[in-house]
Amino acid sequence: MRKILALALISIVATIFPFYINYQVQKGDTLYSISKGFGIPIPILLDWNTGLAPSNLRAGSSIKVPVVPGIMFKSTKSISLSELAKYFFIDPEEIVTVNPSIGSTIPANKEVFVPLGKTNTSFAQISDFIWSVYGRITSEFGWRIHPIYGKNLFHTGVDISVPTGTPVFASKSGVVKYAGWMSGYGNLIIIDHGSFETYYAHLSKINVYVGLQVEKGDFIARSGSTGTSTGPHLHFEVRKYGEANDPVAYLPRTTTYVMRRVISE
Ligand SMILES: [Zn+2]
Incomplete structure (x- = not known):
């Protein structure tokens, strides 16, 4: 419930601002400390910042940090909301919460912010190996x-x-x-x-x-x-x-x- 409220709040903010902030890297920062500080897993930070690596993080440079764990997704073909949700192993409602006006079909080449948990909760009950993509x-x-x-x-x-x-x-x-x-x-x-x-x-x-x-x-x-x-x-x-x-x-x-x-x- 708390998560839903937080996401709802973010959706209000996101109508005015994009889903990320520009963070100015401070002296002594590491990818790990930024990840910890913002609660955003390192792979998500790397997805938002092409070319970023632990070795090239420079103090004074600016990096994009999403406001909640999530990535932008764009399909070259139009896809349904339920199909998009399956690719992320989440419920369609979780996408709607941060994109209130999304509708049931996402047009080709439209970028959508899709939330991601650290470890996807859909996988929690499954032991050992899991499917890494849905297809x-x-x-x-x-x-x-x-x-x-x-x-x-x-x-x-x-x-x-x-x-x-x-x-x-x-x-x-x-x-x-x-x-x-x-x-x-x-x-x-x-x-x-x-x-x-x-x-x-x-x-x-x-x-x-x-x-x-x-x-x-x-x-x-x-x-x-x-x-x-x-x-x-x-x-x-x-x-x-x-x-x-x-x-x-x-x-x-x-x-x-x-x-x-x-x-x-
Ligand atoms: Zn093969």
Whole structure:
């Protein structure tokens, strides 16, 4: 209830001001201290400030800080409010609260502020791995004819179809082991979970860095089509002691938002 009131207040403010403030970086500030001070997770700060990294935070420079945890989302196609909510694993009402005049359809290329919790509460009851995006599986784990090379190659993960810019959430808590370009994978994040690793590939934007601790359900990146890819999707892998396993075996079959396995024809 308190959260709803806070969001309602912000929606009033946001009719006059944008959803962020410009914060002037002070001497001694770190990304961690700014994140703590404003209650905004580091990956969200990095999403709002392209090119920002722990190493290039300069005193006196200005950075954008959203007034509540959340990111701007824009789709090249018109989408329904319920579809948008699914991409964020939240209730449509949470979007309406901060965007009172949004309506049931969001026109193409309209930017919308969408709130994000630190760890998404929709995931709270689900143990172990969770779906990092909401979408159709368009290519399963295993042997397949590669869509670009035309050869029979082993597919080391699953492909989940989502528009470019869709938020990607950590499937399990862990520490970022790799964040950058890798041949074939394009922009790639690898999270170390101990005996397991998860891979998030073809990203349009990476919002974490090596060594960052992330919790299950944390926003970490935006999906895309970088590297060897025929269209926007998330390539997701689960590796156990380095060996690729079928991710679907580890993911919940039913959640608040039921993830159905639909293979595109
Ligand atoms: Zn793939």
